[in-house]
Amino acid sequence: MKLVTFLRPGAAVPELGRLCGDGVRPLSAWGLSFSDMNALIEGLGGEDRRRLAAEEPGEALPAGSLRLLAPIPEPRQDVLCLGLNYADHAREAYGFSEAFTLERPDPVFFSKRVHRAPGDGEGVSAYEGLTGQVDYEVELAVVLGRDAKDLTPETAPGCIFGYTVLNDMTARDLQTRHKQWYFGKSLDGFCPMGPCLVTADEFAYPPALRIRSSVNGEPRQDGNTDMLLHGITEILCTLSRGMTLKAGTIIATGTPKGVAMGMEKPRFLKPGDVVCCEIEGIGALRTPIL
Numbered sequence: 052m053k054l055v056t057f058l059r060p061g062a063a064v065p066e067l068g069r070l071c072g073d074g075v076r077p078l079s080a081w082g083l084s085f086s087d088m089n090a091l092i093e094g095l096g097g098e099d100r101r102r103l104a105a106e107e108p109g110e111a112l113p114a115g116s117l118r119l120l121a122p123i124p125e126p127r128q129d130v131l132c133l134g135l136n137y138a139d140h141a142r143e144a145y146g147f148s149e150a151f152t153l154e155r156p157d158p159v160f161f162s163k164r165v166h167r168a169p170g171d172g173e174g175v176s177a178y179e180g181l182t183g184q185v186d187y188e189v190e191l192a193v194v195l196g197r198d199a200k201d202l203t204p205e206t207a208p209g210c211i212f213g214y215t216v217l218n219d220m221t222a223r224d225l226q227t228r229h230k231q232w233y234f235g236k237s238l239d240g241f242c243p244m245g246p247c248l249v250t251a252d253e254f255a256y257p258p259a260l261r262i263r264s265s266v267n268g269e270p271r272q273d274g275n276t277d278m279l280l281h282g283i284t285e286i287l288c289t290l291s292r293g294m295t296l297k298a299g300t301i302i303a304t305g306t307p308k309g310v311a312m313g314m315e316k317p318r319f320l321k322p323g324d325v326v327c328c329e330i331e332g333i334g335a336l337r338t339p340i341l
Contacts, residue, residue: 052069052103053250054067054070055075056120056124056170057075058118059116059117060116060117067085067088070247073111073115074114076108081106081108088122089123089127118170119170119245120245121243122245122248124168126168126299127297128299129162130162130301131160131163131301131303132163132302132303133159133281134160136159136280137279137305137306139307158281161233163242164236164237166239169244169338170245171245171335172337172338174339174341175240175340175341176240176341179322182222182224182225182238184317185220185222185321185340186221186320187220187264188218188221189262190216190262190305190306191303191304192214192215192244193211193283193304194211194215194302195299195300195302196210196211198298199296200295202287213248214248214258214333215248215249216244216335217303217336218264218336218338219242219303219306220238220242221241222236244336253332257276257277258276258283261274261331262274262329263328264327264328265326265327266318266320266324266327271310271311272308273309276304320340322341325340326338
């Protein structure tokens, strides 16, 4: 299932729905009511899930008439992220700055503060005057469906609720200047997500999906999620060994090569640019730069 958070024209309160073809059916059509996607993740029972997946009651709302928000507009905790988790991206990062190193046999974890995640088509500031090096990173984001601790390779896949597209936007000058990544990754708006949250049962595990990005229609990144240096199972088992991962936790798994800082002459984002991040089977996430 492809689940969305959306606003009807003129409405102030978001609703949850399911993408069905080119339209959206509100979950209220199934008699379901959740305050937000986090509440759905925690409260969707097995019978409700089966009914929601099988039936399509009533007419769908035209998707073009709705505003799709990020599936989880306000994450309850910082987004957990993997750095340098594609080999070619690690090499391009090292070529940009010695703040990045190649010899890292263990996963590189960091977190990303998210005040509010923009949805598909929502603009993000270039923060002119604060940074001159705004970059994009298309990533497969894993969303957990239950609290998890001390996971094993056998139990880890069952903790996943679904997947979405995440653009791990970064101010590279702030990232390298401060010798840590938190500030440069966490400016307001630097975590676009969407357009939907696809339940894990839609993909074989681990998902092997084409992942790519473009800027103003020009292809930039093109890889596959089976190229992760540290796969999803390893990520979940490592993080949960000494830390409880709560239901609704979002984990961004890393980005393939082709970001702006990896170019011979880096072309960072500027006002007027439009970034498109796309993952096979999930959809495209467009982000205008303001």
